[in-house]
Every structure is written in structure tokens, then in C-alpha cells.
Amino acid sequence: MRTLFKLAVTAAMLAAGAFAATPASAADPLKVGFIYVGPIGDHGWSYQHDQGRLAIEKEFGDKVETVYVEKVAEGPDAERAITRLARQGAGLIFTTSFGFMEQTLAVAKKFPEIKFEHATGYKQADNVATYSARFYEGRYVIGQIAARMSKSGVAGYVASFPIPEVVRGINAFLLGAQSINPDFKLMVVWVNSWFDPGKEADAAKVLIGQGADIITQHTDSTAPLQIAEEQGVTGFGQASDMIKFAPKAQLTAIIDDWSAYYIERTKAVLDGTWTSGDVWGGMGAEMVVMADYTNMPDDVKAMAEETEAKITSGEFHPFTGPIYKQDGTLAVEEGKVLDDGTLLGMNWYVQGIDDSLPQ
Amino acid sequence: MRLVLERRAERSKLMTWLSPLLAVGLTLVTGAVIFSLMGLDPARALYVYFLEPVLWWWSLEELVVKAAPLVLIGVGLAVCFRANVWNIGAEGQLTMGALFGSALPILWHEFQSFPVMVLMLALGALGGALYAAIPAFLRTRFGTNEILTSLMLVYVAQLIADWFIRGPWRDPAGFNFPKSVQFEGWQLLPTLGDGRIHLGAGLALVAVAVLYVVMSRTLKGFEVRVVGTAPRAGTFAGFSSKRMVWFCLLLSGGLAGLAGICEVAGPSGHLQPAISPGYGFTAIIVAFLGRLNPVGVLVAGVMLGISYLGGEAAQIDLGISDKTAQVFQGILLFFILACDTLILYRIRLLRPHTA
Numbered sequence: 001m002r003t004l005f006k007l008a009v010t011a012a013m014l015a016a017g018a019f020a021a022t023p024a025s026a027a028d029p030l031k032v033g034f035i036y037v038g039p040i041g042d043h044g045w046s047y048q049h050d051q052g053r054l055a056i057e058k059e060f061g062d063k064v065e066t067v068y069v070e071k072v073a074e075g076p077d078a079e080r081a082i083t084r085l086a087r088q089g090a091g092l093i094f095t096t097s098f099g100f101m102e103q104t105l106a107v108a109k110k111f112p113e114i115k116f117e118h119a120t121g122y123k124q125a126d127n128v129a130t131y132s133a134r135f136y137e138g139r140y141v142i143g144q145i146a147a148r149m150s151k152s153g154v155a156g157y158v159a160s161f162p163i164p165e166v167v168r169g170i171n172a173f174l175l176g177a178q179s180i181n182p183d184f185k186l187m188v189v190w191v192n193s194w195f196d197p198g199k200e201a202d203a204a205k206v207l208i209g210q211g212a213d214i215i216t217q218h219t220d221s222t223a224p225l226q227i228a229e230e231q232g233v234t235g236f237g238q239a240s241d242m243i244k245f246a247p248k249a250q251l252t253a254i255i256d257d258w259s260a261y262y263i264e265r266t267k268a269v270l271d272g273t274w275t276s277g278d279v280w281g282g283m284g285a286e287m288v289v290m291a292d293y294t295n296m297p298d299d300v301k302a303m304a305e306e307t308e309a310k311i312t313s314g315e316f317h318p319f320t321g322p323i324y325k326q327d328g329t330l331a332v333e334e335g336k337v338l339d340d341g342t343l344l345g346m347n348w349y350v351q352g353i354d355d356s357l358p359q
Numbered sequence: 360m361r362l363v364l365e366r367r368a369e370r371s372k373l374m375t376w377l378s379p380l381l382a383v384g385l386t387l388v389t390g391a392v393i394f395s396l397m398g399l400d401p402a403r404a405l406y407v408y409f410l411e412p413v414l415w416w417w418s419l420e421e422l423v424v425k426a427a428p429l430v431l432i433g434v435g436l437a438v439c440f441r442a443n444v445w446n447i448g449a450e451g452q453l454t455m456g457a458l459f460g461s462a463l464p465i466l467w468h469e470f471q472s473f474p475v476m477v478l479m480l481a482l483g484a485l486g487g488a489l490y491a492a493i494p495a496f497l498r499t500r501f502g503t504n505e506i507l508t509s510l511m512l513v514y515v516a517q518l519i520a521d522w523f524i525r526g527p528w529r530d531p532a533g534f535n536f537p538k539s540v541q542f543e544g545w546q547l548l549p550t551l552g553d554g555r556i557h558l559g560a561g562l563a564l565v566a567v568a569v570l571y572v573v574m575s576r577t578l579k580g581f582e583v584r585v586v587g588t589a590p591r592a593g594t595f596a597g598f599s600s601k602r603m604v605w606f607c608l609l610l611s612g613g614l615a616g617l618a619g620i621c622e623v624a625g626p627s628g629h630l631q632p633a634i635s636p637g638y639g640f641t642a643i644i645v646a647f648l649g650r651l652n653p654v655g656v657l658v659a660g661v662m663l664g665i666s667y668l669g670g671e672a673a674q675i676d677l678g679i680s681d682k683t684a685q686v687f688q689g690i691l692l693f694f695i696l697a698c699d700t701l702i703l704y705r706i707r708l709l710r711p712h713t714a
Contacts, residue, residue: 033675039680067678068674073633075626077425077636084418084671098536099631106628162525164536
């Protein structure tokens with residue numbers, strides 16, 4: 001029995017060795033791996049990252065090969081999925097959700113020759129770069145549109161998790177709205193999920209029931225916008241152009257466009273010039289793109305385009321003072337701009353939000 | 360002429376062994392057909408799905424990591440279900456175990472010597488057991504259905520955990536992101552070599568061995584079976600069904616709690632809102648696939664682990680979507696349960712009477 005066991009182990013080891021020995025030669029295409037937190041079919045966050053993947057394929061043709069794993073749970077499962085990509089010869093791996101941070105770092109430590117790119121994280125290493133987009137720039141624009149388009153003066157916000165990125169978006173939205181209508185009201189519902197069409201839809205219904213006639217969201221499904229369409233109010237697409245799902249309701253959408261960044265980073269690996277770093281790009285870097293302005297009068301459209309142009313050129317920053325926190329204290333004085341450090345760790349609401357931040 | 364299912368006089372010994380093999384065979388055939396329809400080479404697809412996860416050492420490691428919590432929770436549930444106590448809330452008990460156990464490394468981060476690990480594991484088991492005590496109390500005191508209470512308490516546990524991780528236990532250096540400090544020293548479970556297999560796997564094996572002996576060789580095991588199959592007979596034999604409810608829930612809750620702290624102190628290394636990808640629920644399937652037998656649970660846990668890993672490998676190697684992988688898992692479970700029919704029934708061909 002014992003010898004049999006030993007034999008089996010030896011055989012298994014040999015087999016493993018035989019399969020493991022497949023070193024990449026120079027002529028092999030660069031394998032680029034992606035880890036998605038949601039399904040590609042969410043038509044939101046993960047969908048846009050996948051568009052970036054396709055852009056890489058289109059740009060580099062047979063010089064690259066891309067692979068992905070979708071719906072990877074944030075936690076120990078992620079480490080396995082990332083390890084698998086690394087083991088199977090990926091030279092560059094994009095891990096596209098905040099919850100993959102520690103796992104990305106852990107795998108990166110074991111594979112120093114592989115480059116990693118972690119979206120929305122804040123920890124870097126020699127072979128781990130981080131990147132994110134300044135979505136709040138788009139939120140400010142849609143806030144302005146909301147204030148112009150709303151009859152009730154109340155908007156509803158379907159929010160995911162009270163992390164700085166989401167809080168920042170809520171604040172930017174309301175600051176935009178207040179720049180048009182200082183009395184504008186904002187209600188927030190937390191669904192505690194990135195992707196849960198059922199819950200998101202319920203949240204949207206509740207918000208509309210309480211008087212909101214503009215629905216906006218920081219969750220990944222198309223459900224809230226579809227509810228808006230159904231109930232005859234308007235709203236905004238999230239992460240991706242959702243006009244197909246709400247032809248009458250979508251005013252515009254904040255599109256995450258990762259293509260340019262992904263192509264640039266892939267090229268850097270191909271050229272051997274890749275270095276770690278942290279990129280936080282916005283409209284100027286074309287990471288944040290506004291979908292067509294639809295279902296609105298021409299003057300509202302002109303206003304939105306003007307703000308968009310000002311933000312793109314860097315002439316205007318959405319978090320320009322004076323900005324007051326919810327408790328009335330001054331966060332930044334007139335004429336000054338909130339610094340990136342404060343923005344990245346934002347855990348307070350601006351004045352005028354009809355909600356208390358879950359702490 | 361028609362086919363009928365006819366009840367056997369007693370369980371078929373042959374079929375008990377043959378049915379899982381038959382199920383796997385049928386799954387392979389169905390899988391091959393599906394893969395060919397998708398335009399993939401069925402042999403390669405099946406290789407990627409079933410063989411690859413067990414051919415590489417690192418992949419075997421991952422398999423053990425994935426199967427360990429399933430087995431640990433599954434054996435507890437197997438005992439529970441045997442006794443007709445329906446603990447559906449292992450996921451909540453797991454969450455509570457993770458919270459209890461994490462209290463030490465988070466509140467007392469400098470305490471990194473060996474005893475901390477023992478205390479963490481003990482606290483984890485205690486947390487899970489205490490949380491399972493709620494449905495046990497409600498059932499024995501008020502006759503509340505434990506299926507409902509234990510299930511509902513899952514969501515309560517997850518929200519409590521969420522509050523801790525976003526609130527007081529948040530890493531102060533973590534930019535307000537929902538995540539605790541990273542555990543260090545003995546706050547992390549020891550691993551096998553440099554790999555990923557952690558002490559949790561060992562604990563799972565111990566649990567299987569102990570419960571196997573308890574169930575097959577001791578009076579307690581007999582009691583569980585009697586109360587489960589014939590509660591009235593159990594009462595006459597002097598077995599208290601209330602005590603059985605307590606025993607089962609505390610046992611399965613404790614094991615789920617242990618699995619929880621092992622996940623956090625093992626592969627995770629810190630507390631974050633997503634503590635488990637639904638291990639507590641998957642373990643219910645594992646318990647039934649393993650025929651509520653501790654050793655069977657071990658096999659079933661590994662099998663389910665393979666199907667997860669294979670699904671992932673298939674996504675990468677074959678470029679098929681996560682959905683196909685799930686369909687495949689579903690087919691496997693379907694055939695296993697369907698083939699189990701053959702243990703209690705036989706198929707007979709009825710010929711029409713010729714008059």
C-alpha cells in the first residue's frame with residue numbers, strides 16, 4: 001500500500017514536471033490576462049474592461065494573446081485565479097476590482113518577472129502598478145444636467161458601497177447640481193453590492209416613489225436606468241453607454257474608457273519599458289468619456305458640453321471651494337481645490353445630501 | 360411497453376457504489392456532446408476541466424484550499440441532516456466564527472506568538488457555535504423552524520460583519536477602504552512549505568476522522584441516526600430530541616465557525632466584507648453528495664472543488680464563459696442525484712399483456 005502510494009506520488013510529480021516545463025520563447029505572443037469581478041455581460045464595469053481587452057487585441061494583433069476570468073469573488077478565490085493566469089504564462093495581468101488588491105500583491109511577490117496592473121487600488125510594488133479614473137469629473141457634469149432637467153428638484157442615487165470612490169461621486173454629483181440650483185436635494189440608497197439587478201431596481205423604485213425624478217447610480221447593472229425608463233423619469237448610464245436599454249430615459253452616460261491606457265501599458269511591456277506607478281486619469285486622459293447628450297433641450301446640452309470642455313482642458317476642477325461638509329465645517333476655502341489625497345480618502349458628505357453616511 | 364421504477368426491498372449495495380461512477384460517466388458523455396456542439400475538441404475540454412486541476416502541484420494545492428472549508432462545514436452539516444436538524448445557516452456561522460477569531464489580531468495586533476493562533480481557532484469555533492445556538496434555542500424553546508431562523512441569521516451575520524469591517528475594525532492606514540489590518544506572525548495559519556495549503560486542511564481531515572468514528576462506532580452516532588430516522592423510537596429509547604438539536608447545531612456551527620477563521624487567517628490574511636464565496640451554502644450540497652457520510656463528504660468536497668477549478672481553467676484555456684462552467688456543475692449534480700434513485704429503485708421493462 002505504502003509503496004503504491006509512493007509510486008503514485010512520483011508519477012504525479014513526473015507528470016506535473018512534464019507539463020510545467022513550457023518556457024516562453026521570444027517569438028511567443030505576449031499573454032495578457034484579465035480578472036473581472038462581474039460578468040462581462042453586466043454592460044457596466046466589467047464590460048468596459050473587456051472592451052479594453054478587445055482594444056488590445058485589435059491594436060497588437062498576433063503579437064498578443066488575451067485571456068480572462070470573469071465573476072471572480074473578491075477574496076481567496078481571486079488569488080487562485082490570478083495565480084492561474086501567472087502560471088499559464090501571462091506576462092501582463094490586469095486585476096480590475098479594488099477587492100483584488102492584497103491578492104494581486106501576494107501573487108506579484110511570487111512572480112517578480114510578471115507585470116501587474118491593479119485597478120482602483122492604492123498599494124504598489126516594483127511589478128504592481130495601479131490605475132483608476134476620475135469618474136467624479138463626469139458626475140459633476142451629470143449633476144448639472146440633473147438640476148436643469150429635474151422638475152421636483154430631487155434626484156435619487158443608487159449607491160454600492162460607502163468607499164471613498166463612491167462617496168466622491170455622490171459629492172461631485174451634488175456639487176454639480178448645486179452649481180445650478182443651490183436647493184437641489186439628493187437621496188441615496190445603499191444596495192451593498194456592485195452588481196445585483198434585483199436590488200438595484202428596487203432601490204430605484206423606492207427613490208422614484210419618494211419623489212426623485214432623476215435616477216443615477218454607482219452600481220454596474222442597467223436595472224436602475226431601465227426602471228427610470230419604465231416609470232417615465234430620466235437618468236444616467238453607468239460605466240458604459242446604456243442608451244440601448246433606456247432610449248427615452250438616458251440623458252448621457254459616464255463611460256469608463258480603458259482602451260488607451262491598456263494599449264499604452266501593453267506596448268510598454270512589449271517594448272520592455274514598463275515601470276510601476278499610479279495613474280489617475282480623467283476626461284483629459286480620455287479615461288472618462290461622456291456618451292451622447294440625449295433627451296434634453298439644446299441649451300442644457302450646450303451647458304453640459306461647456307462644462308465637459310472646461311474639465312477636459314483642466315480649466316475647472318469639480319472640487320473647487322468653497323465646499324462645506326455635511327456638518328457645516330469648511331472643507332476647502334474659496335478658490336482652492338481639494339487635493340488628491342483628500343479626494344482619495346473621502347469619507348464625508350458635502351452639505352445638502354439627504355442621507356447620513358454609513359460609517 | 361414502458362419503463363417503470365420499482366422500489367427495491369432494500370438499498371442496493373452494488374448501486375451505492377456504482378451510482379456515483381455512473382453519474383460521472385453520464386456527465387462526461389453529456390459534457391463531451393455539449394463541448395462538441397460548441398465547436399471545441401471534447402477530449403481536450405474534458406482534460407482541461409477534470410484532469411488539469413489535479414495534474415499540477417500548485418493546482419492540487421489550490422484544490423485542497425478550496426475543498427478544506429467545504430469539507431469542514433460539510434461534515435458538521437452531514438451529522439445535522441442525519442438527525443433531521445436542518446441547519447441552513449452555516450454561512451452565517453462561518454461569518455461569526457471569522458469575526459470572533461479576528462478580534463484578537465485586530466484589537467491586539469502585537470500579540471503574534473504561538474498561543475494567538477490557538478486562541479483564534481478556539482474563538483472562531485466558539486463564535487460559530489454561539490451563533491448556531493440562537494436557532495437551537497428558538498427551536499427547543501418556541502418550536503421555531505430552524506430552517507428559517509438559521510437562514511435569516513446568515514444575512515444578519517453578514518451585515519454585522521460588514522459594519523465591523525467598514526467601521527471600528529477598518530485598517531486605519533487603509534484610506535477608509537473596507538478591510539482590516541493584515542494579520543502577521545502566528546495570527547496567520549502555518550502553511551505546508553511555502554505553498555497555500557494551510558492548517559485548515561489538516562483540521563478538516565481531523566474532523567472527518569473524528570466524526571466518522573463518532574457516527575459509526577459510538578452511542579452518540581447511533582443516537583443521531585435513531586432520532587433522525589425514527590424520532591418516536593428515539594424518545595422511547597430515552598434519547599432527547601431537544602438535546603439532539605442542541606448537539607447538532609452547536610457541532611455544525613462550531614465547525615462552520617472554525618472554517619470561517621481558517622479562511623480569514625489562512626488564504627485571506629485579513630478581514631474583508633467578502634469572507635467566503637458562499638462556502639456555507641455549497642457545503643449543503645457537499646453534505647448531500649457525500650450521502651451524509653463523513654468520508655463521503657470528503658470525496659464530495661474534493662469533487663466540487665475540482666469542478667470550480669476546472670470551470671476556471673476552462674474559462675482561461677478554452678475561452679468559454681463562466682456560465683458554461685456553471686451549467687457543467689449543474690449537470691454533474693443533476694446526474695448524481697438522479698442516479699441515486701437507482702439505489703432505492705430498479706428500472707423494469709413492462710411488456711403489454713397480449714390478450
